Amino acid sequence: MTTKSLRLDEAHQLTRLLFRVVDRAQEDFREVVAEEGLTPPLARMVLMLEQPQPMRELADHLRCDASNITGLTDRLATRDFVERVPSEDRRIKLVTLTDRGRLLRSGLVARVAEGSTVMRRLSDDQRATLRPLLEAMLIDG
Amino acid sequence: MTTKSLRLDEAHQLTRLLFRVVDRAQEDFREVVAEEGLTPPLARMVLMLEQPQPMRELADHLRCDASNITGLTDRLATRDFVERVPSEDRRIKLVTLTDRGRLLRSGLVARVAEGSTVMRRLSDDQRATLRPLLEAMLIDG
DNA sequence: AAAGATCCTTGATGTAGTCAAGGGTCGAGG
DNA sequence: CCTCGACCCTTGACTACATCAAGGATCTTT
Numbered sequence: 001m002t003t004k005s006l007r008l009d010e011a012h013q014l015t016r017l018l019f020r021v022v023d024r025a026q027e028d029f030r031e032v033v034a035e036e037g038l039t040p041p042l043a044r045m046v047l048m049l050e051q052p053q054p055m056r057e058l059a060d061h062l063r064c065d066a067s068n069i070t071g072l073t074d075r076l077a078t079r080d081f082v083e084r085v086p087s088e089d090r091r092i093k094l095v096t097l098t099d100r101g102r103l104l105r106s107g108l109v110a111r112v113a114e115g116s117t118v119m120r121r122l123s124d125d126q127r128a129t130l131r132p133l134l135e136a137m138l139i140d141g
Numbered sequence: 142m143t144t145k146s147l148r149l150d151e152a153h154q155l156t157r158l159l160f161r162v163v164d165r166a167q168e169d170f171r172e173v174v175a176e177e178g179l180t181p182p183l184a185r186m187v188l189m190l191e192q193p194q195p196m197r198e199l200a201d202h203l204r205c206d207a208s209n210i211t212g213l214t215d216r217l218a219t220r221d222f223v224e225r226v227p228s229e230d231r232r233i234k235l236v237t238l239t240d241r242g243r244l245l246r247s248g249l250v251a252r253v254a255e256g257s258t259v260m261r262r263l264s265d266d267q268r269a270t271l272r273p274l275l276e277a278m279l280i281d282g
Numbered sequence: 283a284a285a286g287a288t289c290c291t292t293g294a295t296g297t298a299g300t301c302a303a304g305g306g307t308c309g310a311g312g
Numbered sequence: 313c314c315t316c317g318a319c320c321c322t323t324g325a326c327t328a329c330a331t332c333a334a335g336g337a338t339c340t341t342t
Contacts, residue, residue, distance in 0.1 A: 012254045014268055017275045019170075022163045024279065027204075029160075041329065056289060063168075065331055070291055075328085091289040091338045113153045118278045126274055127155055133271050134158045137259045138165065182298065197320060209299055211322055216297085232307045232320040 025118045032115040036104060037079075045072050045095075046105050047112075052085060052094040069095075076101070166259045173256040177245060178220075186213050186236075187246050188253075193226060193235040210236075217242070 026040070033043035041062075048061060055073065059066045073095055076082040081101035084093040097105060114120075122130065167181070174184035182203075189202060196214065200207045214236050217223040222242035225234040238246060255261075263271065 010268070011260065012250075014272055014275070015254050015257050015260055017272065017279075018166060018257070018260065021275050021278050022166050025159060025163050039328070054289085064329085066290065067292080067332080068330055071329075089289085089339070093290070109153070113156045116156050116159070119152065119156055119159065121278050121280055122274065126277060127151070129270060130274050131155060131158065133263065133267055133274070134155075134162050136267060137162050137262050138158075139262055180297070195320085205298085206300055207321065208301085208323080212298075230308070230320085234321070 021118060025116065028116050028118060029112065032111045033108065035111070036108060038108075041072060042076060043108060045069075045076065046081065046097070046101065047108060049082065049095060049097050049101070049105065052096040054087065054092045054094055056092070058095060162259060166257065169257050169259060170253065173252045174249065176252070177249060179245075179249075182213060183217060184249060186210075186217065187222065187238070187242065188249060190223065190236060190238050190242070190246065193237040195228065195233045195235055197233070199236060 029043070030040055033040060036043070038046070044062060045058060048058060055069045056066060059069045062069070073082060073084065076095075077084070080098055081104055082095050082097055085096045087094050119127070170184070171181055174181060177184070179187070185203060186199060189199060196210045197207060200210045203210070214223060214225065217236075218225070221239055222245055223236050223238055226237045228235050260268070
């Protein structure tokens with residue numbers, strides 16, 4: 001019983017710790033993408049566009065309603081970062097990066113990786129230790 | 142040069158991995174608090190109210206504008222989870238859990254700790270390994 | 283050819299967040 | 313004492329996200 005409540009307490013602490021890391025990581029992300037004038041949802045969408053994607057696909061991956069994608073796409077399109085390209089199946093529209101969008105995306109990719117202060121604080125050894133733990137946390141689902 | 146680009150690539154991968162964990166953790170949180178009829182911002186506020194807090198304090202900790210706290214407090218107040226209690230300094234209002242709010246909060250604390258599927262996937266050993274890494278990621282500001 | 287499914291958009295609605303402005307309160311200096 | 317500046321909270325206007333319900337266009341299946 002002592003053992004058990006101790007374990008529970010440890011679990012709570014570790015969870016809190018994880019949440020703080022989560023917060024920090026998001027904040028880092030937000031700051032980085034804000035430098036490019038983007039909000040996190042817009043940036044995530046841009047990052048997902050290495051290849052042109054059907055809007056439906058984007059909705060599935062971002063786990064949101066399809067109608068939401070319409071709005072995000074509109075906002076990116078008015079800034080000339082993406083355009084809607086018709087697909088063979090004419091129901092489907094492929095969201096495609098413009099030249100300007102590709103430039104934006106490559107900048108984002110670099111900055112996001114470098115800008116994660118959370119990761120920068122770890123040594124190479126620590127990173128190597130971390131990787132399998134992160135992978136374990138994602139098993140299934 | 143090969144070494145360096147390899148390191149960069151590893152960093153990218155690790156960052157992506159971290160982001161997936163972050164996503165998963167948030168999703169877990171959202172599901173758990175949704176069971177209590179709360180959105181994440183409302184839940185975070187409730188969790189912060191172990192003791193009554195000046196609204197200003199809440200704004201600082203949640204890193205948002207003070208006016209935002211007014212809205213969140215309103216929403217929690219109409220559901221009778223919190224109330225505004227005057228402080229000695231009459232400029233300050235203390236957001237305080239009602240009885241119903243305290244009940245809600247203790248339920249949340251338990252569920253959040255247990256509901257983090259991300260953490261449940263780790264063994265005790267893995268958790269022990271993880272902790273110092275998380276701590277390292279948070280060093281300073 | 284008709285029925286049903288799929289894709290995207292639109293309109294309505296609610297939450298969350300920001301900023302600017304303003305009223306109430308406190309504290310310090312004249 | 314009293315005024316000025318600082319601080320706290322609220323309001324109003326605005327934007328971004330997100331959901332749902334409904335609808336038009338297109339494909340697929342029967």
